[in-house]
Amino acid sequence: MNGNDKSGPATVAELAEQLRRFADERDWQRFHTPKNLAMALAGEVGELLAELQWLTPDESVRLMADAELSGRIRAEIGDIMIYLTRLADLLGIDLLSAADDKLAEAARRYPADAVRGSAAKAARA
Structure with missing residues (x-):
């Protein structure tokens, strides 16, 4: 999307538009079917679960204090948000x-x- 630009979209609608442009620029719209996006979303949720799988409940509460783990968690949640937003946009769901x-x-x-x-x-x- 914006690479290192931290300004990014301010609203879900702006994110959806940015994701539409991103897909259009790469001619990926044909791959962004509801089925494919839902499967990609499930895969990313699985990756988030894998990061948390063997943590104790206490460790999971404190995970953002660990710089390496917090970066991975942030990346997985970003992926989840991207696929969820793209799926909702495609289906016309606010x-x-x-x-x-x-x-x-x-x-x-x-x-x-x-x-x-x-x-x-x-x-x-």
Whole structure:
């Protein structure tokens, strides 16, 4: 994208546009099908999991204090964001709206006063 330019996109819409241009410049649109992007996204999530796999819970909380590991984690999360944004853009899904809808649904299903301090899942409503 911008190489070493740290200014980068300020919004998800700007990132989506930047990713569209990136794919267009390389003639990669034909490879960016929903199936391929979802598979690439799953692969990147797997790479993030591999970085965390053998850490203790305590180590996983402190992982960003380790310069080498934090760089790898940041890179994997960047890859995940790129593929997720590209997939949502291709499907015409507004990521922030979709997340807002899911948060509203979770608030309805898991009222704070009923679930505070519990990791148990509520019955599907």
